Amino acid sequence: MNDASSEDVFQNLISSNDTFLFDCDGVLWKGAKAVPGAAAVVNFLENLGKQVIFVTNNSTKSRDKYVDKLSSLGYPSDKEKIFGTAYTSALYLKHIAKIDGKVYLIGNESMGEELDNVGIKHFGIGPDNVATSLDYDDIKRCKLDEDVNAVLVGFDGHISFSKLVRAGSYLRNPNCLFLATNSDARLPLGDCKHVVPGTGVMVASVCTVAAREPDVWCGKPGKFMFECIQKTIDINPDRAIMIGDNTKTDIVFGKQNSLKTLLVFSGVSSRDSVNSILESSDPALKEQVPDYVLPSLGDWAEFCS
Numbered sequence: 001m002n003d004a005s006s007e008d009v010f011q012n013l014i015s016s017n018d019t020f021l022f023d024c025d026g027v028l029w030k031g032a033k034a035v036p037g038a039a040a041v042v043n044f045l046e047n048l049g050k051q052v053i054f055v056t057n058n059s060t061k062s063r064d065k066y067v068d069k070l071s072s073l074g075y076p077s078d079k080e081k082i083f084g085t086a087y088t089s090a091l092y093l094k095h096i097a098k099i100d101g102k103v104y105l106i107g108n109e110s111m112g113e114e115l116d117n118v119g120i121k122h123f124g125i126g127p128d129n130v131a132t133s134l135d136y137d138d139i140k141r142c143k144l145d146e147d148v149n150a151v152l153v154g155f156d157g158h159i160s161f162s163k164l165v166r167a168g169s170y171l172r173n174p175n176c177l178f179l180a181t182n183s184d185a186r187l188p189l190g191d192c193k194h195v196v197p198g199t200g201v202m203v204a205s206v207c208t209v210a211a212r213e214p215d216v217w218c219g220k221p222g223k224f225m226f227e228c229i230q231k232t233i234d235i236n237p238d239r240a241i242m243i244g245d246n247t248k249t250d251i252v253f254g255k256q257n258s259l260k261t262l263l264v265f266s267g268v269s270s271r272d273s274v275n276s277i278l279e280s281s282d283p284a285l286k287e288q289v290p291d292y293v294l295p296s297l298g299d300w301a302e303f304c305s
């Protein structure tokens, strides 16, 4: 594991890579605020002719909404280079699963937007609290739709008992496909005293009630995310680097796809967490060790003028 803070290492990474894949939350921004200096670095790479790709597990934005967020924070915003899980889950349902019935969605408006874009019927967005007790008459208020043949779980700020009743009931049918966007436990929101539950919390609830694991993960480190990117963008893994803030998602994703990996400490994973991985004797954790570390992407801004 190398420290990437020096200008020499930065120049070396520029000459040895044509493609830079950036995670978003915790690398480019935290909540609504850009990571200081990060946009200068990304624009510098883009202006050098490097291929810049954005790869995020966050399902709360469609590709169109990511275009708006990236450009409002000063980043390049080519829609074709943005891969989020609202988009990739819709691609999976349309092109791989070829769903012809309905999708029960524990998710959000942006996921609905991407499903609409590919013509997949869905329902479930928004609050659903029809059942709140263990009284069976109450539970029966969760009417079940016979046409559901997939359950998709992403970020849902309205997750509730009723939604878990429905998801568990649909997934009791082994032919009902179970898709999840990502397993991130917490969201890095910057100056926030609160712990912010990530989609992994919602997916874990559905796994528990359904007594099943997802059939497909549509985000990092799942392989479908990289397949989506490769379908439209030519990447030579020998000359590509994944830059992320989470060892479990970003670094494993990079390693599994033979990319170089760089971990920044501006988001989820800390230097201490990497040190404990290095000290661990568990061979499975090796995949989480990045090739390079850097406190923050913005630290390279001083080399970009």
Ligand SMILES: C[C@H](OP(=O)(O)O)C(=O)O
Binding pocket: 023, 024, 025, 026, 055, 056, 057, 058, 059, 182, 184, 186, 187, 188, 198, 199
């Ligand atoms: C935190 C993560 O987003 P990413 O870091 O992949 O952009 C997520 O939304 O769970």
Ligand SMILES: [Mg+2]
Binding pocket: 023, 024, 025, 026, 027, 244, 245, 246, 267
């Ligand atoms: Mg991140």
